[in-house]
Amino acid sequence: MSDQFAPGASAVPSGPGSSTGFRPTAVAAVPLAIIGQSIGVVVPGASASVAVTGISLNSRSVQPGDLYVALPGASRHGADFVSQAVEAGAAAVLTDDAGARLLAFSHDIAVPVLLAEEPRALVGQLSALIYRSRPQDAPAPALYGVTGTNGKTTTTYFINALLQALGKKTGLIGTIEILAGGEAIPSLLTTPESTDVHALLALMRERGLDAASMEVSSHAVSFHRVDGVVFDVAGFTNLTQDHLDLHGSMEEYFQTKARLFSPERARSAVVTVDDRWGVQLAATAGIPVTTLATHDAGTATATADWTVHSPAPRGLGTDFSLRHRDGTELRVHTGLPGSFNVANAALATAMVLAAGHDAAAVQAALDARDPFTVAVPGRMQLVSTAPAAVVDFAHNPDALARALEAVRSPEPGSRVIIVFGATGQRDQGKRPAMGAIAARLADTVIVTDDDPHDEDAARIRADVLAGATEARESEGLGSSIIEVFPREAAIRRAVELAGPADTILVAGRGHEIWQEVKGVNHALDDRVELRSALTARGFTVLEDQRIES
Structure with a gap:
């Protein structure tokens, strides 16, 4: 020894x-x-x-x-x-x-x-x-945990950016990357194993970080990846169909998420009550809850602690007011498109306030630094403006619908062209649903491969195409539907079809740079492929910001 x-x-x-x-x-x-x-x-x-x-x-x-x-x-x-x-x-x-x-x-x-x-x-x-990651007898970073189906990544980036605007030294644990006071560590899971989580929290404490934000997936809760972690503030975005291959039903999926909102795992919570799952969570959580309504959801909106008011477009983003029922009101702006990013920004603001930060200081930080215009890799990431070309991680029905609605231009005659597929060996029930959504909300639907894993790629495409075709025929839609593979060829086809006034949405993989086919990882970055195709056609692309290669 x-x-x-x-x-x-x-x-x-x-x-x-x-x-x-x-x-x-x-x-x-x-x-x-x-x-x-x-x-x-x-x-x-x-x-x-x-x-x-x-x-x-x-x-x-x-x-x-x-x-x-x-x-x-x-x-x-x-x-x-x-x-x-x-x-x-x-x-x-x-x-x-x-x-x-x-x-x-x-x-x-x-x-x-x-x-x-x-x-x-x-x-x-x-x-x-x-690792003494969260000792009771020593200072440790304030810890924010965000769960829900959609919006976890962006909300954690927003929290991180707002805290930095407040002068705090921050860390982040999430899908895209792990940051420990400025040092980036590549992330392969939405939440690492509990051994790594606690080691990371100890590393952040050792480096004197003030706060850290973390994505908490249902897999993380189910597989004990956040056991032993107590969050100062837990946040809930929404709950829509996803991961039913693991959970079996929406109720089981909800109950897994709800386990985060217990005294063993969090001290307080901010819960978005825009859907019935948020309302149920707010009513049953075993910790103090602040409620947030980001659009008119009936009774839940009327009784929410925080509500979003007067959203107005500014550029690609939105200005809005965040109002507390005690009369406190903050002016907020997000430069990222879509109502869902209003919800993400509102939740991030409410969580930072729930942690004890002064509203006047938060308003000053919002005004001075515009933290919610931070670039989030692969999340509504703009690659060009004419045509508008966007890469997003949307990979379930609700996220796909929100993304398509967000990118629709008001300019007469402009079209939306979407490139997407579905992941293999995952919830098969969402494939035709996603196809139908694309047929309803896009003008041209290009169905291609996502990550087939060990499943037959053609069969996955067929499931998506069936949903798109059935919706078009039964609802009398005018969308065109084509199948193109491999994925890089589908992206090139979208660019070939696009004019300067159109919008291209490449959905499903976001920041990911590897495509898994039959156990083999192939290098594939939607952002790189989209930039290359646009450049080849003579279109101008934006500066390469945070694109991994």
């Missing part, structure tokens, strides 16, 4: 140069006895003094001093990789009965092994303990 594991060791370096990239530069060692005590396991003898300085679910990211948590996977159990974890420096192992049986048939394990009935459910609390 090396000095790194000795009881007197106080810290082990890790940090951004490590294989995870998420960890603080130093972590105070936690004796294995304390870890065992926290999960109800007695650690006997000399093992009790073994020092743990990190935690990992992946043997390939284990660092010296880690607790390696060996969990069952889709095809292999993590216990199969314990020897690799120990070679990498794991100080101890936590696993379940199945893992223990596998270890019994392997070579002797030179580190202590702890057993638990459901170790996955313990990872969050252990990560919080080991």
Whole structure:
């Protein structure tokens, strides 16, 4: 056993140069006895003094001093990789009965092994303990969590921008990127694993950040990725059909989201009550709730704490007033198009106010910095203006409808051309619905591939085309519907069909730069393809802002 594991060791370096990239530069060692005590396991003898300085679910990211948590996977159990974890420096192992049986048939394990009935459910609390990510006896960044079907990414960017306008040093954990005081770390999941979440929060605390905002998906709640995290303010955007392949029904989907709004996970909340799910959440949440209505939703609007008033277009964006029932009123502007971005900006403002920021200071920041005109990669991202060419992440029926409505130009004779598809191995019920929406709201519908994954791409396109064609025929629509693949060819076709007064919307993939087909990732960035096609036709494109390549 090396000095790194000795009881007197106080810290082990890790940090951004490590294989995870998420960890603080130093972590105070936690004796294995304390870890065992926290999960109800007695650690006997000399093992009790073994020092743990990190935690990992992946043997390939284990660092010296880690607790390696060996969990069952889709095809292999993590216990199969314990020897690799120990070679990498794991100080101890936590696993379940199945893992223990596998270890019994392997070579002797030179580190202590702890057993638990459901170790996955313990990872969050252990990560919080080991990294001291949110200690009660030390200052930590104010933490904002945003959930809902649509708008999570933009709302977290808006919160981040408003806090920066208030002079705060901020962090962000989300779909597109992870920011820890200015350092960007690529993100592959809407929310990382709980081990990484707590390491990130500890890193942010170590760097002296004032606040951080985080997207919280239903997958994150279901798969324990935010266990052990308590948000200062949790926000709810909306709930529409998505992820039913995981949840089975809208009610189950809602109940998963609602778990975030409990004393174990959040101290307070701002809930948008524009749909019945928001109304239900506001009525049943177990924490103090501030309600927000962004359009006339009947009784919910009349009784909401905050309401949006007098939206008026300014450029591509909107000016509006955000009014509290106590008479407080703020003037707000977002430079991003669409009523949904009004809702996102209103929610971000209300969440920052709910965290205790003074309304006058917030108004001054809004006036001076225009924070809600921040570019959000792949979210209504403008690539050119003549024709207007927009890339957006809309990948479910509600988001697609909102995006199409937002990009429709009032200029007589202008057309909307949409390029989109549907993701493979996901909720198949939304495919024809999305096709029908496109046929109703676009003039030209180009159906192509999204990320087929392991599903037959032609079958996915057929499902989308069926919905579009049925809507056009049964409703007497005038839209044209064509099928073009691969996706880059579909984008070129859209540009070939467009005139300077038209709008092209490339929807579904947003910021993503890889397309997965039969287990192989192919480089594909809708923004890059759109810029290339526009340039080839002689159209002027906007400056390349935040486009990843």
